[in-house]
Amino acid sequence: MLVANNLFKKFAGKPALADVSFHVRPGEIYGLLGHNGAGKSTSLGIILGMVMPDQGDVTIGGISVLKDRSKALRKVGAIFESPAFYDYLSGWENLKILMSYSGGFDEKAARAVIDRVGLTKRVHSKVRTYSHGMRQRLALAQALLPEPEVLLLDEPTDGLDPEGIKWFREFILNLRDERGMTVLFNSHLLGEVELMCDRVAILREGRRVFEGPVQGLHDDTPVFEVELEPWGTACGIIHCLGGEILADRRIALKPGADPAALVEKLVGAGVRVRAFSPVRRSLEDLYMEILNGAPSPN
Numbered sequence: 001m002l003v004a005n006n007l008f009k010k011f012a013g014k015p016a017l018a019d020v021s022f023h024v025r026p027g028e029i030y031g032l033l034g035h036n037g038a039g040k041s042t043s044l045g046i047i048l049g050m051v052m053p054d055q056g057d058v059t060i061g062g063i064s065v066l067k068d069r070s071k072a073l074r075k076v077g078a079i080f081e082s083p084a085f086y087d088y089l090s091g092w093e094n095l096k097i098l099m100s101y102s103g104g105f106d107e108k109a110a111r112a113v114i115d116r117v118g119l120t121k122r123v124h125s126k127v128r129t130y131s132h133g134m135r136q137r138l139a140l141a142q143a144l145l146p147e148p149e150v151l152l153l154d155e156p157t158d159g160l161d162p163e164g165i166k167w168f169r170e171f172i173l174n175l176r177d178e179r180g181m182t183v184l185f186n187s188h189l190l191g192e193v194e195l196m197c198d199r200v201a202i203l204r205e206g207r208r209v210f211e212g213p214v215q216g217l218h219d220d221t222p223v224f225e226v227e228l229e230p231w232g233t234a235c236g237i238i239h240c241l242g243g244e245i246l247a248d249r250r251i252a253l254k255p256g257a258d259p260a261a262l263v264e265k266l267v268g269a270g271v272r273v274r275a276f277s278p279v280r281r282s283l284e285d286l287y288m289e290i291l292n293g294a295p296s297p298n
């Protein structure tokens with residue numbers, strides 16, 4: 001549905017993106033992750049035709065954003081950076097004005113979308129009286145009004161309270177499940193990304209250092225919390241079998257390795273196995289491992 005191909009971008013001679021590619025499948029929720037300055041917003045800016053890449057291209061539904069921006073973006077709704085509204089007008093008036101820029105205002109469709117985002121009661125209040133969460137819902141209504149197939153969201157839950165974050169997550173999951181919406185978003189809230197995303201890409205210093213399914217990440221490298229004595233003997237055996245010693249008495253086995261075989265070897269070598277339990281690593285653990293473990297790309 002959305003393909004970013006070999007994107008390069010420099011700002012004042014400094015690379016912001018260097019050969020970044022990723023693809024988002026139809027009906028998928030895809031997360032773009034990375035530390036501050038990794039290149040996430042630059043990528044979204046290029047996808048939206050607001051930032052011109054030095055090299056590379058983005059296609060949406062097979063149409064090139066560089067060659068035919070308006071056609072490519074016809075299927076796209078977006079919340080990019082802090083959405084700007086006229087504070088002295090109501091939410092309703094804002095939507096009317098904003099939609100008139102892009103093909104006209106459909107009152108019935110607007111009412112339906114406002115209802116869906118839960119703004120009906122306050123839609124005629126001035127936007128300056130809105131909380132941050134309500135502004136975000138208005139932005140979502142604006143993004144959804146053109147009935148997009150793809151939704152691009154730049155830090156959508158930034159500044160929302162826990163209730164707002166939960167509402168947002170359920171709303172987006174619902175859009176995917178009921179309407180087959182394709183969603184690409186960037187976020188620093190890894191717990192949320194883990195709950196929402198099918199796949200993620202991790203950017204580091206302008207390069208993609210990881211792309212993969214969120215679920216698959218957990219299964220790739222089995223991690224166990226252990227209590228083994230003597231520890232030195234146990235570490236030697238774990239290393240011999242290609243395992244890795246992590247912090248906090250955790251070990252990682254090679255993908256596909258059989259933990260029972262390791263326990264058998266440990267016991268055979270006289271190691272007392274007091275604890276050996278699988279740990280489900282969070283996306284945050286994996287994110288830190290990938291970013292701390294990846295050699296600097298530059």
Ligand SMILES: Nc1ncnc2c1ncn2[C@@H]1O[C@H](COP(=O)(O)OP(=O)(O)OP(=O)(O)O)[C@@H](O)[C@H]1O
Pocket residue numbers: 011012015016034035036037038039040041042043
């Ligand atoms: N308009 C610009 N002019 C100059 N440099 C820019 C511009 N936009 C981005 N950059 C630089 O490009 C790099 C990537 O920035 P970008 O905003 O894409 O990162 P990000 O991953 O979105 O970061 P954050 O999580 O802080 O939003 C940074 O070094 C940033 O300073």
